[in-house]
Amino acid sequence: MTVKQFEMISIKELNFSYPKKPSLCEGLNLQLEEGKVIGLLGMNGAGKSTLMRLMAGLLKPVSGEVNFGIYPTFDRAVPFLNQMIFVPEKVSVPEFLSVKEYVGVYKDFYEGFDLDKLENLLVEFKIVGDQRISNLSFGQQKKLQIAIGLSTGAKLMLFDEPTNGLDIPSKSTFRKVLSGSLQEDQTMVISTHQVKDIENLVDQVIVLDEGMIKLHADLAELENEFVFSQAAKAPEGAIYVESHLLGAQYIARQFESVGDLGGSPDLELLFNAVIAGKLTGEFLSTQNQVTS
Incomplete structure (x- = not known):
């Protein structure tokens, strides 16, 4: 078996709903490339955890496909399980x-599995190997799961709300260890509604709302196309504006913000713009939007 079979996860025409519940996904299509850290953003109840569990093969689609290479994820084939790690929120x-x-x-x-990496991560998270798990706090148990997940060598890593339950220093450590832990052939999906926790970590962003993918884009391409900035007054033609006491934060096209190069995409501002319907795939140049 070659690594090429583990390069991406593919979702085609996915429909899913829990018994006696409204549909969470209808005709959802998505492809994830190898070597990417992907932020899966959405409000509570948007379907993030459900989508993660479908990717992990813990839920069966009502119809459609969720495949990891040649393997339908719900079949839970050993070659798939050996290349996937799912760290749940709880x-x-x-x-x-x-x-x-x-x-x-x-x-x-x-x-x-990389035991040396695991031991280094345990040191970073201040967890001692001979401790009984019963003596660890909830936050420590979660950090243990994160450390194990990053050490498995799995090609697909699914982390659902990994920073929930972590204190501020632990969140900082999480960002530090994650930034230096992934190989080029690994793909990580981080589901969160706390977008600030994954800023400067992700290569791509997916915004999920009401079971639909409202945006799937590379952050580098977003930075090339848009300005994310703040000023006393937003420029004319800004796509999205949030006013505050000191002025306004805004998203505008590059050509509408002459002299303002802005900064890297503000994920919270981006998320709010997408949820408000102000920034969707139709605003992106055809070459800049990730196929989904």
């Missing part, structure tokens, strides 16, 4: 084990 770990014993379960399953 961790559930066997408290009777020590950290070292728990790590051993993953080390034996993932053929690419």
Whole structure:
């Protein structure tokens, strides 16, 4: 089996709903490339966790396909499971084990597990290997799961709300360890509604709202096409404006903000603009929008 079979996840015409509940996904299409860190953004209840679980093969589509290479994810084939790690928002770990014993379960399953990386990450997160998991706080248990996930060597990493339950120093450590942990052939999807926690970490952003993908774009392309800035007054023709006491934050096309190069995309401002319907795929140049 070659690595080429693990390069992306492909979702085609996906429909999903829970029994006796409104549909969460209708005709959803999405392709994720290898070597990307992707921020999956959405408000609570938008369907982020459901989409992550469909990618992980924990839920079965009502119709349509969710594939990892040649493998339908819900089939849970061993070659797929060996190349995928899912870290849920609410961790559930066997408290009777020590950290070292728990790590051993993953080390034996993932053929690419990097024990040296794991030990370094545990040091960063201030977790001792001979501690019993029952003695770890919820935040420490979550950091343990994050450290294990980053050490598996899996080609597809799915982290659902990884910073929930972490204090401010731990969030800073999370950003630090994540920025230096991924290889070129790995893809990570980070689901969150706390967009500031993943700023400067992601290469692409997906905005999910009411089970629909409202935007899927490369941040580098967004930066080339738009200005994300603030001023005493937003320029004429700005696509989206948020007023505040000191002036306004805004998104405008580059050619409408002469002399203002702005900065890297502000994810919170971008998210708000998309949810408000002010910035969607139709605003992007054809070559700049990621196929979805």
